Amino acid sequence: MKPSTSHWGAFSAETAPDGRLRVEPHPADPAPSPLLGNLAAALDDPSRVARPAVRRGWLENGPGPDSRRGRDKFVELPWEDVLDRLAAELDRVRREHGNQAIFGGSYGWASAGRFHHAQSQLHRFLNTIGGFTASRNTYSNGTSSVLLPHVVGDSHAVLRQASTWPTIAERTELIVAFGGMPEKNVYVTPGGVTRHQTSAHLARLGGRVALISPLRDDLPSTVDARWYPVRPATDTALMLALGHTLVAENLHDRAFLDRYCVGYPEFERSLLDKTPEWAAGITGIPAADIVALAREMAAHRTLITVTWSLQRTEHGEQPVWAAIALAAMLGQIGLPGGGFGHGYGSMGDVGDTGPELRVPSLPQGVNPVDEYIPVARIADLLLCPGEAYDYNGEVRRYPDIRLVYWAGGNPFHHHQDLNRLRRAFTRPDTVVVHEPHWTATARHADIVLPATTSLEREDLGSGRRDTHLIAMHRIAEPAGEARDDYATFAALADRLGVSTAFTEGRTPRQWLEHLYGEWGDEPSFADFWAAGELPLPPGREHHTLFADFRAAPQAHPLRTPSGRIEITSATIAGFGYPDCPGHPVWLPPTETGPLWLIANQPHTRLHSQLDAGEVSQAGKVAGREAIRLNPGDAASRGIAPGDVVRVFNTRGACLAGAVLDDAVRPGVAQLPTGAWFDPVDDHPAGPLCAHGNPNVLTADIPSSRLSQGCAGQHAAVDVERYTGPVPPVRALRPPIERGNA
Ligand SMILES: Nc1nc2c(c(=O)[nH]1)N[C@H]1C(S)=C(S)[C@@H](COP(=O)(O)OP(=O)(O)OC[C@H]3O[C@@H](n4cnc5c(=O)[nH]c(N)nc54)[C@H](O)[C@@H]3O)O[C@H]1N2
Ligand SMILES: Nc1nc2c(c(=O)[nH]1)N[C@H]1C(S)=C(S)[C@@H](COP(=O)(O)OP(=O)(O)OC[C@H]3O[C@@H](n4cnc5c(=O)[nH]c(N)nc54)[C@H](O)[C@@H]3O)O[C@H]1N2
Ligand SMILES: [Mo]
Numbered sequence: 001m002k003p004s005t006s007h008w009g010a011f012s013a014e015t016a017p018d019g020r021l022r023v024e025p026h027p028a029d030p031a032p033s034p035l036l037g038n039l040a041a042a043l044d045d046p047s048r049v050a051r052p053a054v055r056r057g058w059l060e061n062g063p064g065p066d067s068r069r070g071r072d073k074f075v076e077l078p079w080e081d082v083l084d085r086l087a088a089e090l091d092r093v094r095r096e097h098g099n100q101a102i103f104g105g106s107y108g109w110a111s112a113g114r115f116h117h118a119q120s121q122l123h124r125f126l127n128t129i130g131g132f133t134a135s136r137n138t139y140s141n142g143t144s145s146v147l148l149p150h151v152v153g154d155s156h157a158v159l160r161q162a163s164t165w166p167t168i169a170e171r172t173e174l175i176v177a178f179g180g181m182p183e184k185n186v187y188v189t190p191g192g193v194t195r196h197q198t199s200a201h202l203a204r205l206g207g208r209v210a211l212i213s214p215l216r217d218d219l220p221s222t223v224d225a226r227w228y229p230v231r232p233a234t235d236t237a238l239m240l241a242l243g244h245t246l247v248a249e250n251l252h253d254r255a256f257l258d259r260y261c262v263g264y265p266e267f268e269r270s271l272l273d274k275t276p277e278w279a280a281g282i283t284g285i286p287a288a289d290i291v292a293l294a295r296e297m298a299a300h301r302t303l304i305t306v307t308w309s310l311q312r313t314e315h316g317e318q319p320v321w322a323a324i325a326l327a328a329m330l331g332q333i334g335l336p337g338g339g340f341g342h343g344y345g346s347m348g349d350v351g352d353t354g355p356e357l358r359v360p361s362l363p364q365g366v367n368p369v370d371e372y373i374p375v376a377r378i379a380d381l382l383l384c385p386g387e388a389y390d391y392n393g394e395v396r397r398y399p400d401i402r403l404v405y406w407a408g409g410n411p412f413h414h415h416q417d418l419n420r421l422r423r424a425f426t427r428p429d430t431v432v433v434h435e436p437h438w439t440a441t442a443r444h445a446d447i448v449l450p451a452t453t454s455l456e457r458e459d460l461g462s463g464r465r466d467t468h469l470i471a472m473h474r475i476a477e478p479a480g481e482a483r484d485d486y487a488t489f490a491a492l493a494d495r496l497g498v499s500t501a502f503t504e505g506r507t508p509r510q511w512l513e514h515l516y517g518e519w520g521d522e523p524s525f526a527d528f529w530a531a532g533e534l535p536l537p538p539g540r541e542h543h544t545l546f547a548d549f550r551a552a553p554q555a556h557p558l559r560t561p562s563g564r565i566e567i568t569s570a571t572i573a574g575f576g577y578p579d580c581p582g583h584p585v586w587l588p589p590t591e592t593g594p595l596w597l598i599a600n601q602p603h604t605r606l607h608s609q610l611d612a613g614e615v616s617q618a619g620k621v622a623g624r625e626a627i628r629l630n631p632g633d634a635a636s637r638g639i640a641p642g643d644v645v646r647v648f649n650t651r652g653a654c655l656a657g658a659v660l661d662d663a664v665r666p667g668v669a670q671l672p673t674g675a676w677f678d679p680v681d682d683h684p685a686g687p688l689c690a691h692g693n694p695n696v697l698t699a700d701i702p703s704s705r706l707s708q709g710c711a712g713q714h715a716a717v718d719v720e721r722y723t724g725p726v727p728p729v730r731a732l733r734p735p736i737e738r739g740n741a
Contacts, residue, residue: 005461033187038613050480087495105135108409113459118408131369143709153559171337179307180218181345184603191463241279245294253331263568334550354465374708412440413608593716599694621657625692652696676731
């Protein structure tokens with residue numbers, strides 16, 4: 001068995017004599033992720049890209065906008081031929097249009113491993129040939145990362161230095177968990193962790209949690225929580241009404257608000273009519289329950305937590321800001337076990353006590369181009385060159401993109417309104433994708449280059465707050481003609497005359513030794529590699545977010561304009577955005593529907609990765625992604641368990657397999673992300689995705705003009721029993737034209 005790691009944890013593996021992959025979790029892992037069961041599909045699944053492939057239309061007509069992108073077949077060609085064509089096209093675009101015409105944002109999770117990290121490789125390569133238009137922020141928490149600096153001066157503190165679990169276990173009396181703390185998510189941390197400790201922390205919370213979520217299973221069933229089945233997208237109204245009760249009953253901490261905050265009086269005035277009765281009508285939570293919860297919060301050491309999902313919505317700034325305002329009213333920010341937290345249950349590292357070390361990474365160089373987009377504006381970028389848009393107080397314009405280069409991400413997984421994204425992808429001259437698998441993004445490219453998976457190369461592995469640095473050994477030979485992204489970029493760099501600048505003359509193994517050596521010198525690389533891992537020094541057991549600020553606000557001011565918590569931000573107010581005014585407000589969603597769709601993270605995969613894997617496939621119903629419905633909503637639509645249903649709205653439709661579950665609040669449907677987009681264009685009922693990808697339903701709108709963050713968590717939809725002929729799922733089969741290259 002050889003050591004390796006993944007975003008969902010460390011393991012060792014080997015290929016057995018029958019060719020099957022055998023995987024064992026790391027022996028020190030107390031709670032290995034079930035997702036390890038998907039790994040075999042990373043080796044020899046039929047969905048692997050076996051050879052370089054070029055879209056037939058691009059081959060015949062050359063570069064240019066083309067509506068057949070995503071509908072055409074591909075022709076396999078020899079590596080050297082494709083590399084020659086691609087190098088020539090990169091050169092043409094930068095000469096004729098300038099390097100800003102290359103979009104290299106390439107958002108996505110790729111796979112674990114610090115050297116072969118696909119985006120780092122791509123960015124380093126594009127930087128050596130003159131730069132590229134980049135993207136900023138994340139789909140994960142791109143709304144908060146723009147908002148938080150205005151409110152508490154720093155997004156890093158909130159997102160990366162949360163109060164740690166042992167402090168919560170000892171000191172917190174009540175956790176009010178907006179979005180819950182879904183156990184399915186905590187196995188995942190970018191880069192992977194070796195010891196998954198969060199599940200055990202969650203299991204110990206019993207009796208202390210108020211679960212505020214449309215889904216009862218946003219906390220493990222072992223935690224005896226009170227469930228407040230809130231109507232989605234209404235949490236802000238609930239928070240304001242909790243605040244109203246605190247004021248009405250004089251339970252708020254005036255001294256804290258005076259000393260540590262600015263702009264509270266204005267916010268308080270806005271609370272006057274936000275009565276529990278008012279909020280009950282919006283949220284579905286009875287007024288008496290709201291009043292009782294507010295009293296309980298004031299009487300106990302209370303931690304208010306908000307999952308990242310709440311900000312991945314239209315007006316997603318509001319629940320985060322309102323939760324901070326509410327925590328400030330309780331006066332417990334900076335006290336052990338009290339205050340505010342963001343992302344518990346969103347990712348494994350939040351609250352973890354593991355070391356906060358910088359681990360080795362590939363230097364990306366400097367991008368000579370300063371154009372960028374907020375990451376979730378990809379379709380607007382391609383559809384609206386030259387158009388102006390607001391972002392965090394600036395008016396920016398979209399550059400004119402001619403070439404899109406993606407390595408390590410799947411926009412046809414992660415972006416909203418996929419039918420609109422398809423139109424956007426017809427616009428560039430050339431789309432290039434490096435992929436191990438024939439994802440929908442690869443199918444919408446002109447040039448697809450087969451990439452190795454992390455099982456097929458050597459690397460250094462470590463995630464945020466990981467307890468180990470893992471020597472990722474090669475477990476199998478590359479599938480087909482797959483090459484490392486590094487090898488592909490090195491070959492292109494050679495053709496473009498920048499070989500040495502890109503490779504610095506190193507082989508991958510020499511890079512690993514070099515990066516390791518720059519990072520530390522004990523033990524030697526050879527000893528580390530032979531041992532297979534290096535335990536890292538332990539991190540801090542106890543930590544409280546904003547404790548320093550609370551202890552000494554003069555010596556440790558926040559990096560806001562006032563140095564304090566900005567319950568009203570003069571800066572944001574000055575931007576004049578109606579969709580994000582100067583203090584937290586209740587803004588209803590633009591759309592309403594018979595059902596409110598929650599398009600959250602899947603428990604059977606990481607995003608779209610390894611959808612062909614065993615665990616992912618075992619979760620499918622009627623061969624499609626499972627949609628969960630409340631039994632009452634299903635009954636009124638004549639839907640039985642196991643039925644194929646059509647989920648639809650004005651933007652699109654998909655087929656999914658019905659599961660009935662009273663853990664889902666009435667009026668809500670839940671269809672996780674990640675089923676590979678499988679468009680059927682010529683369907684009698686109109687275009688649909690045969691496989692259950694919810695991003696055909698989500699709207700391509702930003703959370704607000706402030707952050708331009710992703711708002712993909714929600715969509716207004718309806719669901720019906722599907723009675724037509726059921727189209728086969730074709731997304732897992734390569735779109736190759738055989739024979740006549
Ligand atoms: N509706 C809705 N949409 C959402 C969300 C939501 O809540 N609702 N959540 C959003 C969030 S938080 C995120 S982070 C995004 C995730 O979106 P992505 O990160 O784009 O999704 P992944 O499926 O992880 O895509 C990674 C791709 O990289 C490929 N890959 C893996 N290793 C390598 C490698 O070494 N080289 C190359 N070239 N490729 C490799 C994988 O095969 C896979 O196709 O989705 C977002 N989309
Ligand atoms: N297994 C697995 N784990 C993952 C990932 C994965 O793909 N698979 N992806 C990882 C990534 S990249 C990220 S960014 C994180 C994302 O972490 P999150 O964004 O926190 O995760 P989600 O599962 O999208 O949403 C969490 C819960 O929020 C609840 N929710 C949704 N809308 C509302 C609402 O309006 N009000 C309330 N109160 N609750 C609501 C939903 O019931 C949902 O289950 O997860 C990470 N962990
Ligand atoms: Mo994410």
